[in-house]
Amino acid sequence: MKLFADLLERLAFTPSRLGKLALLRAYFTRAPDPDRGYALAAIAGTLRLPAIRPNMVRALAATRTDPTLFAWSYEFVGDLAETVALLWPGTGSGTLPGLSKLIETLAGAEKSALPAQLATWLDAATIPERYALLKLITSGLRVGVSARLAKTALAELATPKIDPDEIEEIWHALAPPYLSLFAWLEGRAPRPDPGAAPIFRPPMLAHPLTAPDRTTLDLADHQIEWKWDGIRVQLVATPIERRLYSRGSEDISTTFPEILLAMNFHGVLDGELLVIRNGDIAPFGDLQQRLNRRTISARHMTEFPTGIYLYDILFDGRTDLRALPLATRRQHLEAFLSRHPDPRLHLSPLIELTDWPALDALWASSRASNREGLMLKQKSSPYLAGRPKGNWWKWKRDPLTIDAVLMYAERGHGKRGGTYSDYTFGVWSEDGRLVPVGKAYSGYTDKELVILDRFIRTHTLQTFGPVREVEKTLVLEIAFDAAQSSTRHKSGIALRFPRINRLRPDKPASEADRLTTLQALITAEKNR
Amino acid sequence: MARATALAHFRRMVSPIASWLSVRAQGLYCEPADLFIDPVRPVPRAAITHAHADHARPGHQAVLATAETLAIMRVRLGASAGAGQQALAYATPLSLGPVTLTLFPAGHVLGSAQILLQYQGSRALVSGDYKRQPDPTCASFQPVPADVFITEATFGLPVFRHPPAEAEIVRLLASLALFPGRAHLIGCYSLGKCQRLIALLREAGYDAPIYLHGAHASLCALYESLGVGLGDLRPATGAKIPPGAIVLAPPSALADRWSRRLPDPLPCLASGWMRVRARARQSGAELPLIISDHADWDALLATIAEIDAPEVWVTHGREDALIHAITTSGRAARALRLIGYEDDAEDTAPELPAP
Ligand SMILES: [Zn+2]
Numbered sequence: 117m118k119l120f121a122d123l124l125e126r127l128a129f130t131p132s133r134l135g136k137l138a139l140l141r142a143y144f145t146r147a148p149d150p151d152r153g154y155a156l157a158a159i160a161g162t163l164r165l166p167a168i169r170p171n172m173v174r175a176l177a178a179t180r181t182d183p184t185l186f187a188w189s190y191e192f193v194g195d196l197a198e199t200v201a202l203l204w205p206g207t208g209s210g211t212l213p214g215l216s217k218l219i220e221t222l223a224g225a226e227k228s229a230l231p232a233q234l235a236t237w238l239d240a241a242t243i244p245e246r247y248a249l250l251k252l253i254t255s256g257l258r259v260g261v262s263a264r265l266a267k268t269a270l271a272e273l274a275t276p277k278i279d280p281d282e283i284e285e286i287w288h289a290l291a292p293p294y295l296s297l298f299a300w301l302e303g304r305a306p307r308p309d310p311g312a313a314p315i316f317r318p319p320m321l322a323h324p325l326t327a328p329d330r331t332t333l334d335l336a337d338h339q340i341e342w343k344w345d346g347i348r349v350q351l352v353a354t355p356i357e358r359r360l361y362s363r364g365s366e367d368i369s370t371t372f373p374e375i376l377l378a379m380n381f382h383g384v385l386d387g388e389l390l391v392i393r394n395g396d397i398a399p400f401g402d403l404q405q406r407l408n409r410r411t412i413s414a415r416h417m418t419e420f421p422t423g424i425y426l427y428d429i430l431f432d433g434r435t436d437l438r439a440l441p442l443a444t445r446r447q448h449l450e451a452f453l454s455r456h457p458d459p460r461l462h463l464s465p466l467i468e469l470t471d472w473p474a475l476d477a478l479w480a481s482s483r484a485s486n487r488e489g490l491m492l493k494q495k496s497s498p499y500l501a502g503r504p505k506g507n508w509w510k511w512k513r514d515p516l517t518i519d520a521v522l523m524y525a526e527r528g529h530g531k532r533g534g535t536y537s538d539y540t541f542g543v544w545s546e547d548g549r550l551v552p553v554g555k556a557y558s559g560y561t562d563k564e565l566v567i568l569d570r571f572i573r574t575h576t577l578q579t580f581g582p583v584r585e586v587e588k589t590l591v592l593e594i595a596f597d598a599a600q601s602s603t604r605h606k607s608g609i610a611l612r613f614p615r616i617n618r619l620r621p622d623k624p625a626s627e628a629d630r631l632t633t634l635q636a637l638i639t640a641e642k643n644r
Numbered sequence: 645m646a647r648a649t650a651l652a653h654f655r656r657m658v659s660p661i662a663s664w665l666s667v668r669a670q671g672l673y674c675e676p677a678d679l680f681i682d683p684v685r686p687v688p689r690a691a692i693t694h695a696h697a698d699h700a701r702p703g704h705q706a707v708l709a710t711a712e713t714l715a716i717m718r719v720r721l722g723a724s725a726g727a728g729q730q731a732l733a734y735a736t737p738l739s740l741g742p743v744t745l746t747l748f749p750a751g752h753v754l755g756s757a758q759i760l761l762q763y764q765g766s767r768a769l770v771s772g773d774y775k776r777q778p779d780p781t782c783a784s785f786q787p788v789p790a791d792v793f794i795t796e797a798t799f800g801l802p803v804f805r806h807p808p809a810e811a812e813i814v815r816l817l818a819s820l821a822l823f824p825g826r827a828h829l830i831g832c833y834s835l836g837k838c839q840r841l842i843a844l845l846r847e848a849g850y851d852a853p854i855y856l857h858g859a860h861a862s863l864c865a866l867y868e869s870l871g872v873g874l875g876d877l878r879p880a881t882g883a884k885i886p887p888g889a890i891v892l893a894p895p896s897a898l899a900d901r902w903s904r905r906l907p908d909p910l911p912c913l914a915s916g917w918m919r920v921r922a923r924a925r926q927s928g929a930e931l932p933l934i935i936s937d938h939a940d941w942d943a944l945l946a947t948i949a950e951i952d953a954p955e956v957w958v959t960h961g962r963e964d965a966l967i968h969a970i971t972t973s974g975r976a977a978r979a980l981r982l983i984g985y986e987d988d989a990e991d992t993a994p995e996l997p998a999p
Contacts, residue, residue, distance in 0.1 A: 128921065129930050135823070142822055181802075182972065188965050189803045193920055202803040202919070243805065578922045
């Protein structure tokens with residue numbers, strides 16, 4: 117537990133990606149099995165423990181601390197777990213069981229026995245260990261590290277080094293404490309065989325189309341499609357299970373049962389999930405109605421009927437098609453769909469245009485038809501994980517949008533007093549830090565405001581007077597009129613009239629835009 | 645508990661000491677000796693517990709302190725360190741008219757002293773700033789019996805529980821091993837904290853050169869001349885600093901242009917405030933080190949119990965919580981509400997601009 121507590125302590129204060137990776141590598145090297153596997157699960161969010169309510173922790177603390185001193189301390193510290201960790205009598209002279217033993221005990225414990233068990237552990241633990249333990253059991257662990265970053269650290273540990281996507285490929289066939297994963301990474305065992313497990317494959321991503329690209333790019337070599345304004349999904353069906361994944365590898369099967377029913381095939385398909393009414397594509401907001409629901413009703417499903425526009429095929433049965441050129445995969449996709457038809461599954465049509473003026477006109481119409489723009493994909497491109505250069509281009513309808521990460525929030529005034537309605541957002545710098553690039557006060561719907569407010573209240577890292585710093589996980593699509601160089605802003609960039617276009621809870625923060633993207637926009641504007 | 649508090653209330657102000665030791669605008673005043681302790685304004689006669697800027701102010705006429713405190717004051721204050729200086733060794737009684745004054749080690753910084761005042765059979769012990777953790781650069785706190793114990797309360801909230809400083813040095817050295825390419829820039833107060841950090845590093849076996857910001861160099865030289873060995877020290881300004889070096893600087897230098905000269909600096913901050921995460925985050929430190937020259941909460945309570953004075957006066961810091969805890973335990977306590985002592989100047993975290 118000491119190693120894990122130390123890791124959390126360091127991660128909390130290490131802003132840079134490289135620093136975090138070094139800390140994670142050191143931890144995974146030094147911590148034993150199965151502790152490190154449970155730590156990985158805690159970081160990646162795959163650990164399932166019976167949740168202990170903060171009230172129980174508070175009540176337990178009341179049995180050991182002076183109420184007046186507790187109240188003053190809590191006011192000063194501002195965090196329940198931290199206050200209890202600091203105030204609990206003693207400073208940890210006993211021996212705390214290892215992380216794995218703690219988790220196994222918790223998983224098997226009777227609810228009524230939990231307070232006494234927890235008290236025994238708190239007596240034995242040091243202050244950082246108490247903090248880690250309390251955060252873990254109250255499901256309040258915010259490590260500031262994405263699952264992806266943890267996998268990247270693991271990939272760097274392997275000898276020889278591997279690509280994190282190789283771990284991503286088998287991730288969903290693995291479970292805590294990930295013994296077979298560590299054995300493989302350390303060369304003690306072969307790569308775990310996912311078998312027929314319905315695992316997620318890392319998707320291929322596109323680069324934004326910039327003005328210079330238009331001069332070098334030959335339209336005849338490219339497959340042109342609409343860029344749909346839904347969420348990108350991966351449909352995985354094997355003889356044992358069907359699953360629907362978001363692009364961030366989140367399993368969203370239970371939210372869209374009708375899609376699961378439509379998957380009468382064995383294979384892996386890539387497409388866009390949309391709300392489609394009588395053949396018409398609905399605005400993104402309609403899809404959000406479905407995404408935001410925990411439980412779904414039949415009425416809801418009728419009101420917001422979903423379907424998929426398919427644009428790629430990765431596997432036909434167990435046959436991996438990813439090395440084939442796109443044009444060939446397209447033929448496979450068409451044949452596959454005709455063999456396994458379903459009214460909810462559509463083929464993303466090809467746009468047969470070969471000159472820019474015609475394409476420009478079509479692109480300009482995309483907003484009106486609830487489409488996000490156009491996709492240009494090299495016909496010869498294999499399906500490669502990640503964002504390989506020079507293969508796929510996305511040409512968004514409004515070139516002046518960025519995907520940024522929510523960093524700070526502040527309460528609004530007047531009508532919006534009380535809700536967190538002023539948002540500071542940031543993008544990634546070259547060295548992997550989030551750099552604030554602007555503030556948005558508008559653009560959201562009332563419903564989005566409620567969602568944002570709730571997110572902020574439940575994901576606060578700390579407060580500075582009226583400002584809350586939040587966990588850097590929520591991606592906001594920010595629309596703005598122009599990007600300008602600025603010496604007044606730390607980022608060197610000022611955005612004109614930034615507003616929240618929409619929330620992108622489906623998008624991992626790591627995939628938000630980079631500062632270089634904004635800098636390129638300034639350059640592009642100047643050259644116009 | 646109600647009974648204990650009532651008892652404490654009954655006992656309050658019973659001590660006759662209040663008739664000859666009181667708070668004036670200049671500071672704590674002992675009338676029969678005509679002497680101020682750590683006065684915040686120039687006075688004819690001052691006794692100084694230790695040389696931190698908020699306790700050792702310039703411009704007094706006669707100054708009484710340990711030889712080390714006087715030496716540090718001369719380096720820091722030059723000509724205004726006091727017209728007449730009288731050095732007094734620890735545990736050596738000195739008569740000031742009807743009052744007997746004795747200095748005892750406070751364990752805070754080099755030369756730091758508690759001041760025991762005896763008058764008409766009563767004993768008042770003024771702690772100044774103190775700590776109970778061992779410190780290789782100064783004499784350890786010595787508990788002395790007293791009728792009234794006058795204590796500081798910088799970390800007078802139960803959340804402040806300092807780990808052993810040696811354990812924090814282990815964390816620092818582990819970080820150096822993990823990030824060997826990064827200079828570890830440690831923000832620390834120039835008097836006491838800086839030298840203690842160096843001495844702790846040397847005790848832990850770290851014998852590489854340690855680089856100093858200009859603000860730290862003169863006091864380190866003085867410590868060495870007073871017999872506290874600090875090993876190979878080099879100026880950080882003008883020198884080529886190797887990757888993975890340890891550099892000590894005032895906390896304000898962490899966010900400063902100054903730090904840009906260092907190879908990929910990893911900002912660290914050594915302070916008791918680092919115990920609370922929100923405070924540590926505000927400081928901008930990537931490696932907060934919980935190292936303090938003040939007593940933590942547990943040490944404050946343990947010291948009060950050990951000295952066992954029937955009455956405790958609390959000078960500066962978070963006195964509310966400490967007085968609550970003392971009275972709850974059945975002892976009389978009151979706040980002196982001395983002003984002019986910064987909320988722990990030597991431990992102040994720098995306020996970095998918001999990111
Ligand atoms: Zn001091």
